[in-house]
Amino acid sequence: MLEQLIDLMNRLNVNMLNWLPEAASTYAQAIDEVFYIIYIITGLAFLLVTVLMFWFLLQFKARPGRRARYSHGNVALELIWTIVPTLVFLGIFFYSQSTWSIIKYPSEFPESDVQVRVVAKQFAWEFHYPGPDGEFDTDDDKMFDGDLYVPVNKVVGLMLRGSDVIHSFFVPEFRLKQDILPRRDIPAWFNATKTGRFEAPCAELCGPGHSGMKGWVNVYDDAEYQAWVAEQWPPAPVEEAPVDTGAGKTDQEDMPQGDVPLQDDVDQMDPGDSGQADIVE
Amino acid sequence: MSESSVATHAGHHREGFVKHYFFSLDHKMIGRQFLFTGLFMLVIGGLLAMMVRWQLGYPEEPLPFMGGFSEDFWDGESWWAQTAPFGIVTSEFYNTLFTMHATIMIFFVVMPIMVGGFGNFLIPICIGAKDMAFPVLNMLSYWTFVPGVLLMLLSFFVPGGAAGGGWTNYAPLAAVPDYAGVEGHWGVTLWCISLFIIGFSSLMGSINYITTIINMRAPGMTLFRMPLTVWSLFIVAILLLLALPVLTSALAMMVFDRMFGTHFFIPDGGGEPLLWQHLFWFFGHPEVYILVLPAMGVTSDVLAVFARKPIFGYRAMVYSMCAIALLSWVVWGHHMFQSGMDPVLGTAFTLTTMLIAVPSAIKTFNWLGTLWGSSIRFTTPMWFALGFVSLFTIGGLSGIFMASTPVDIFIHDTYYIVAHIHYVVAGIIFGIFAGLYFWFPKMFGRMMSETLGKLHFLFTFVFFNLTFFPMHFLGVGGHMRRIYNPTQYEFLQPWQEMNTFITMMALCLGASQIFFVINFIGSLFWGRRAEDNPWEANTLEWDAPSPPPHGNFLEDPVVYRGAYEYSSPEVEEDWLPQSVYLETAVAGPEGHD
Numbered sequence: 093m094l095e096q097l098i099d100l101m102n103r104l105n106v107n108m109l110n111w112l113p114e115a116a117s118t119y120a121q122a123i124d125e126v127f128y129i130i131y132i133i134t135g136l137a138f139l140l141v142t143v144l145m146f147w148f149l150l151q152f153k154a155r156p157g158r159r160a161r162y163s164h165g166n167v168a169l170e171l172i173w174t175i176v177p178t179l180v181f182l183g184i185f186f187y188s189q190s191t192w193s194i195i196k197y198p199s200e201f202p203e204s205d206v207q208v209r210v211v212a213k214q215f216a217w218e219f220h221y222p223g224p225d226g227e228f229d230t231d232d233d234k235m236f237d238g239d240l241y242v243p244v245n246k247v248v249g250l251m252l253r254g255s256d257v258i259h260s261f262f263v264p265e266f267r268l269k270q271d272i273l274p275r276r277d278i279p280a281w282f283n284a285t286k287t288g289r290f291e292a293p294c295a296e297l298c299g300p301g302h303s304g305m306k307g308w309v310n311v312y313d314d315a316e317y318q319a320w321v322a323e324q325w326p327p328a329p330v331e332e333a334p335v336d337t338g339a340g341k342t343d344q345e346d347m348p349q350g351d352v353p354l355q356d357d358v359d360q361m362d363p364g365d366s367g368q369a370d371i372v373e
Numbered sequence: 374m375s376e377s378s379v380a381t382h383a384g385h386h387r388e389g390f391v392k393h394y395f396f397s398l399d400h401k402m403i404g405r406q407f408l409f410t411g412l413f414m415l416v417i418g419g420l421l422a423m424m425v426r427w428q429l430g431y432p433e434e435p436l437p438f439m440g441g442f443s444e445d446f447w448d449g450e451s452w453w454a455q456t457a458p459f460g461i462v463t464s465e466f467y468n469t470l471f472t473m474h475a476t477i478m479i480f481f482v483v484m485p486i487m488v489g490g491f492g493n494f495l496i497p498i499c500i501g502a503k504d505m506a507f508p509v510l511n512m513l514s515y516w517t518f519v520p521g522v523l524l525m526l527l528s529f530f531v532p533g534g535a536a537g538g539g540w541t542n543y544a545p546l547a548a549v550p551d552y553a554g555v556e557g558h559w560g561v562t563l564w565c566i567s568l569f570i571i572g573f574s575s576l577m578g579s580i581n582y583i584t585t586i587i588n589m590r591a592p593g594m595t596l597f598r599m600p601l602t603v604w605s606l607f608i609v610a611i612l613l614l615l616a617l618p619v620l621t622s623a624l625a626m627m628v629f630d631r632m633f634g635t636h637f638f639i640p641d642g643g644g645e646p647l648l649w650q651h652l653f654w655f656f657g658h659p660e661v662y663i664l665v666l667p668a669m670g671v672t673s674d675v676l677a678v679f680a681r682k683p684i685f686g687y688r689a690m691v692y693s694m695c696a697i698a699l700l701s702w703v704v705w706g707h708h709m710f711q712s713g714m715d716p717v718l719g720t721a722f723t724l725t726t727m728l729i730a731v732p733s734a735i736k737t738f739n740w741l742g743t744l745w746g747s748s749i750r751f752t753t754p755m756w757f758a759l760g761f762v763s764l765f766t767i768g769g770l771s772g773i774f775m776a777s778t779p780v781d782i783f784i785h786d787t788y789y790i791v792a793h794i795h796y797v798v799a800g801i802i803f804g805i806f807a808g809l810y811f812w813f814p815k816m817f818g819r820m821m822s823e824t825l826g827k828l829h830f831l832f833t834f835v836f837f838n839l840t841f842f843p844m845h846f847l848g849v850g851g852h853m854r855r856i857y858n859p860t861q862y863e864f865l866q867p868w869q870e871m872n873t874f875i876t877m878m879a880l881c882l883g884a885s886q887i888f889f890v891i892n893f894i895g896s897l898f899w900g901r902r903a904e905d906n907p908w909e910a911n912t913l914e915w916d917a918p919s920p921p922p923h924g925n926f927l928e929d930p931v932v933y934r935g936a937y938e939y940s941s942p943e944v945e946e947d948w949l950p951q952s953v954y955l956e957t958a959v960a961g962p963e964g965h966d
Contacts, residue, residue, distance in 0.1 A: 108845060108846060108849055109849060111846050111849040111850045112849055112850070112851075113850065113851050113864060119779075122779065123779045123780060123782060123783055126777055126779050126780050127774070127780045127783070130773055130774055130777055130780060131774075133773075134770040134771070134773055134774070137770055138766060138767065138770055141737060141741065141763075141766050142763070142766075144741050145741060145744070145759070145762070145763065148741065148744040148745055148747070148749075149744070149749065149759070152680075152744060152745070152746065152747045152748060152749050153748075153749050153751070154681065154748040154749055154750050155748070158748055159681075159748060159940050159947060160680060160681040160682040160746060160747045160748040160939060160940040160947065161682065161745075161746030161747070161940070162682075162683065162939075162940045162941055162942055163682070163683065163685070163746065164683045164685070164686075164687065164937075165685050165686035165687070165689065165739075165742065166685075166686075166742070169738075169742065170686050170689050170735070170738075170739070170742075173734065173735060173738040174731065174734075174735055177730065177731050177734040177735075178728075178731050181727035181728070181730050181731060181773070182727060184727060184773065184776075184777055185723055185724055185727045185777075188723060188777040188778050188779055188780070189720055189723070189778070191778075191779040192716065192719065192720065192723075192778035192779045193716070193720070195779060195782065196716035196719065196778075196782075197716050197717070198716075214552065214554075256545070256552055257543075257545050257546040257549075257552050258543055258545070258546065258646060258712075260711065260786060262786075262851075262853070264783075264851035264864060267782055267783045268782070269711050269782050269783065269785055269786070270711055270713070271711050271712045271713050272713070273640070273646055273647065273712075273713045274545060274640045274641075274646065275640040275641070276640070276713065278713050291862060291863055291864050293853060293856075293862055295785070295786040295787075295853050296543075296786060297468070297538065297539050297543070297546070297855045298546060299468075299546060299552055299553060299554050300463075300464045300465045300468060300537070300553070300554045300555070301464070301554070302464075302468075302855065302856065302857070303464060303856040303857035303858050303861055304857075304858065304861040306861075306862060
């Protein structure tokens with residue numbers, strides 16, 4: 093049904109949503125669907141109002157000898173245009189809610205296959221990997237400046253951490269956007285469905301260097317990702333800090349640690365009990 | 374206020390130039406003062422927008438007309454050479470430009486013109502009062518506003534420039550001077566102090582409006598016989614009274630954070646950045662309705678007058694404005710869906726936001742109902758009122774997208790939002806123009822040119838849509854708002870042509886206002902003398918002479934009916950003023966509406 097409508101809009105050349113960046117995550121599709129439904133409903137409402145208005149303007153131009161209808165309203169009509177919009181808006185609410193909760197409720201997050209900590213600072217992203225031991229803030233952690241590497245079709249759990257002002261992590265193709273607050277960890281997730289290199293700009297004004305603050309999400313297929321992991325964390329036993337391969341620097345060098353009040357246990361990334369979103373009292 | 378002293382003011386009354394034009398106690402002069410200040414700031418706010426658009430359309434190219442400056446000038450120490458070296462907008466200056474554009478348009482254009490200008494001029498005269506309840510407080514309200522304006526303008530010239538954190542000035546970017554990355558920290562501080570001051574001005578005005586409307590209505594003017602413009606200003610005054618103290622306290626906290634070492638909004642000292650957002654938007658969302666409700670009221674009145682038909686569903690119009698006012702207190706979180714606020718709260722705020730869309734829909738349909746079976750006179754004010762209805766329809770419908778939480782994930786902080794706010798808030802300018810063209814004869818005693826007025830409408834309407842509608846496309850393409858140079862992003866490079874197109878259309882939109890400037894100034898001095906009731910309208914202001922003398926009415930009006938008795942079968946003409954007593958009529962002063 094929706095496909096046919098989209099097809100019809102394409103043929104009439106009124107499909108504004110053609111401009112959307114390609115959908116490259118599991119929930120991008122779901123968000124686009126809500127987008128389309130609202131686009132169709134509001135489009136019809138706009139058409140209705142415009143047609144009526146043009147009709148009335150042409151039909152009811154003042155002419156000598158004709159008098160306007162003396163009417164103060166019509167209760168039945170007014171009830172209709174109160175009740176119908178109410179039902180439509182409630183419908184949109186319930187329809188939106190199911191998609192929203194899947195994407196943003198920490199209790200409904202899927203189990204993640206890869207964990208990454210994103211640190212935002214004026215004016216760059218840092219991506220921290222826990223390394224083979226799966227724990228952050230250990231010696232085998234690695235940090236990549238501006239580049240995130242993830243496998244395709246796997247759930248990637250992000251822990252977003254700010255250090256100075258508010259930033260917002262935005263990946264247009266994934267339909268992922270989440271503000272990042274200083275001194276708070278906010279969880280997010282995505283599951284990329286396409287390989288490639290996607291731009292990840294900051295979407296919240298963060299100062300004079302806000303424009304141009306961006307990174308890249310590199311989505312690899314399974315083999316590529318395994319190869320990348322093997323390259324970054326060579327299987328040989330490592331005693332000291334991992335070798336710098338040129339792709340990034342080690343974590344300890346510029347990651348302030350002592351003053352971060354939140355726990356850095358990787359368990360923290362699990363759904364449900366995360367430290368996100370304390371409501372301001 | 375002494376009734377007798379005002380009564381003697383009627384007729385030929387002379388007072389000194391300064392007393393008459395500057396320190397007047399007359400609500401009409403104070404209204405005109407707010408109007409002129411607002412129009413002056415409209416020019417400034419518009420020029421700032423032009424510079425924003427220039428940078429987006431032609432990134433990092435010198436502004437037009439910069440060739441006239443010599444090399445020596447750019448080497449010099451002047452403010453302009455430092456702010457925009459070689460005429461190129463820097464990223465710091467760019468942030469200042471859009472921040473101040475929004476701040477000025479909202480607080481120094483729409484609020485002073487709609488609430489200060491129309492509110493002062495219309496409230497007493499439309500309810501049949503001789504003046505405001507507290508004329509001195511009224512004068513004080515304007516003269517409290519002026520230093521706010523001066524401080525805001527002055528802030529451009531302090532070291533580091535004016536505020537550059539967006540008109541929302543989120544903490545900690547705005548709360549910690551060092552994060553702004555500019556020398557000097559007075560910009561945001563002055564921004565806070567200026568808004569703090571004009572908050573007091575608005576408070577004085579709103580207390581005055583509420584008191585006047587409750588206590589000083591003419592005999593027979595029941596609440597449900599008031600014109601919808603007065604109703605909208607009444608509701609706005611109540612919203613202002615309740616919303617502004619929240620902003621004022623948040624601004625004070627911000628200044629304390631910046632200057633005295635507190636940490637209300639700074640996490641390093643245990644503060645909470647989201648607290649600023651909650652306080653700001655708890656004020657900010659009612660503020661949106663403070664801006665738009667008067668435009669709705671003006672539109673309703675203008676539509677009814679030129680449709681020659683009673684407003685459709687008068688009581689529904691009043692009740693829907695009340696519903697909007699009540700619900701506006703519980704929707705602020707929809708600005709914060711992606712802010713890190715608990716996503717469960719996002720769900721709650723979506724529900725309330727969907728509900729507040731209902732009264733707006735009712736109003737739109739009632740406007741259409743008013744046009745049904747009408748007898749339309751296509752005057753300039755009517756065109757602008759119709760323009761407001763169509764722009765508000767688009768702005769209202771585009772709001773549903775961001776009310777839906779999942780769609781908001783994508784379009785939040787993109788040009789989709791910019792398109793939406795301009796259809797709503799810049800659309801209010803159409804309401805302002807409708808009101809100005811409509812009440813100009815009453816305010817200044819002269820008619821404006823209809824030809825220039827219609828040209829002004831045509832060009833403004835066309836270029837408005839060509840400017841702001843394509844921004845929806847940019848938003849759908851993921852184009853972030855508040856970025857200095859879109860060509861820095863690979864995925865936005867294909868959009869650059871559209872950005873250039875929007876810039877050209879915006880420049881044309883700005884240029885179209887020439888028609889208004891010529892018409893306004895020309896008519897002020899050389900316009901045809903206006904009759905008392907040139908539009909054949911019903912409401913009380915048209916009983917008074919044009920322009921009305923101090924004290925407004927030559928004889929005290931008595932009200933016998935509602936404001937919208939157009940094409941009534943009781944009389945031969947197609948209008949029936951509120952103050953006309955009909956022998957045959959059943960309705961007495963206390964009869965049916």
